[in-house]
Amino acid sequence: MQFRILGPPDLYDEATGRSVPLNAPKTRLLLGTLLARPNAPVARETLVRNSGHRSPRQVPHTLNAHVSALRARLLRAEPDRHGAPRLTARAGGYALAVRPEESDAGRFHHLLGRARRTAAGDPEGTYRTLCRSLALWRGPVLGGGPHGPACAGLTARLERVRQDTLALYFDCALRTGRHERAVPELREAVAAHPLDERLHDLLMLALCRCGRGPEAIGVYQRARRRLTAVHGRTPLLTARLEQISVCSPVLTDPAAEDPRAEDPRAAGPARTAPGRPDAPAAFAPRTVLGYLTEVLSGQVLTSR
Structure with a gap:
């Protein structure tokens, strides 16, 4: 399973080569907010602020519904994890267990680190590595548009890193003719x-x-x-x-x-x-x- 935020937030089943559908926009927003801080508890208040709900009375019930929907999608995509669910309640909020290699952002940073280490001496290999890293991007972080204050910092940082990556990519492209x-x-x-x-x-x-x-x-x-x-x-x-x-x-x-x-x-x-x-x-x-x-x-x- 790959958790993706370099574009609209979604789940990608690498075994079948298909995205796991998340039909409700608020469920996708919930996934994106949790992926902004993987493996760390995200307070319910933070999730509420990022949810875009306008009716305070409906917020607790609606948030619970979207958490349940996301948890069900995760278990359906990975039935062998019933004993160790990815999405758990922790410290007054929720945490999503994701290893760096399971997220497109984690893979992007890994490939970029490798490219930076080889850029001076191996522009051809660096170019190929950067092609793989940039191919992970499907659009603006979290799909662009409003996505709440909890994700704003992450979005800005990733977009700046992508810009720097583009400059290195083109530099290697020109150095290799x-x-x-x-x-x-x-x-x-x-x-x-x-x-x-x-x-x-x-x-x-x-x-x-x-x-x-x-x-x-x-x-x-x-x-x-x-x-x-x-x-x-x-x-x-x-x-x-x-x-x-x-x-x-x-x-x-x-x-x-x-x-x-x-x-x-x-x-x-x-x-x-x-x-x-x-x-x-x-x-x-x-x-x-x-x-x-x-x-x-x-x-x-x-x-x-």
């Missing part, structure tokens, strides 16, 4: 997270590696206007533009990327690419304005 595939995915990510400078920067890099320099400059112009209005500065985008202005090999060759560099600010000056002794250690000086004029006219960065 998947720039063509990354462009449409990055556009979707930028649309979903328009204030994430890292994603705009990675989109610029992906476009440059596809020979679409003018589009990269367009991304810079639009993102800079939006991000400057909110954050006041755009160090990643500015550094990427500087790389464009000097024809840095990083823009066209994944092997030229310094694996220690988290962002363009750490990349340092243009250098000879590993395995390419004929590559210039530096580029002939030219003005930023002159070079960008050529980019916008399509005269450079047109080869794939």
